[in-house]
């Protein structure tokens with residue numbers, strides 16, 4: 001078996017979700033279709049609620065920022081007179097969400113709405129999150145060895161908690177010391193990793209980040225974070241250069257903690 005020693009200075013393991021702890025297929029074939037199939041009905045049912053209106057405001061702000069992009073879908077501003085036709089705005093929000101999802105955008109606005117929509121599905125037991133079988137045993141072992149374990153995903157913190165709280169392995173939220181999402185910054189920007197270290201109260205070189213996306217690994221590395229690229233069934237392929245450059249693991253069990261020997 002391949003073994004990747006964890007540097008002695010590492011005390012925090014930071015985990016990506018999609019493609020790292022959880023199959024991409026679960027996100028693409030179960031979570032995302034749920035949004036596309038239910039977004040219109042969800043907006044119609046919850047339109048008058050404060051949370052839904054906040055989600056729409058954030059999406060509208062994002063749509064304004066995106067207006068220069070090819071194919072961008074605008075969301076009309078509310079006149080504030082209460083005479084707007086909600087069905088027209090709802091359809092614009094639906095079209096905007098579908099456009100963003102077709103591009104797999106990771107905007108905070110999209111991720112916030114998705115998290116709120118998944119809440120009902122997880123709570124009703126209609127969806128259970130899948131984790132690769134090596135994830136839970138490895139995380140338990142790391143924690144026993146004194147490591148802290150944090151999550152950093154483009155999925156909102158609320159969505160992350162739904163996944164870890166309602167998994168096929170049961171409620172595994174207690175295995176996580178904390179969560180970060182795009183509110184701390186985007187995963188392809190090095191500054192996000194500096195902010196995460198500062199929020200945890202450690203140095204960036206105390207962190208080992210596991211992800212399937214080399215652009216994220218590169219940004220983390222630029223901030224002096226240790227990285228390993230996770231190769232899982234269904235993940236995007238890596239170039240030969242990437243395979244040579246990065247430390248690769250196919251299972252969390254391949255990480256070797258000298259302190260736990």
Ligand SMILES: CSCCC(=O)C(=O)COP(=O)(O)O
Nearest residue numbers: 016017018153154155159160
């Ligand atoms: C954790 S919520 C569902 C996944 C999701 O919406 C997403 O964008 C996953 O991105 P990641 O950064 O975990 O690869």
Ligand SMILES: [Mg+2]
Nearest residue numbers: 016018019212
């Ligand atoms: Mg990922």
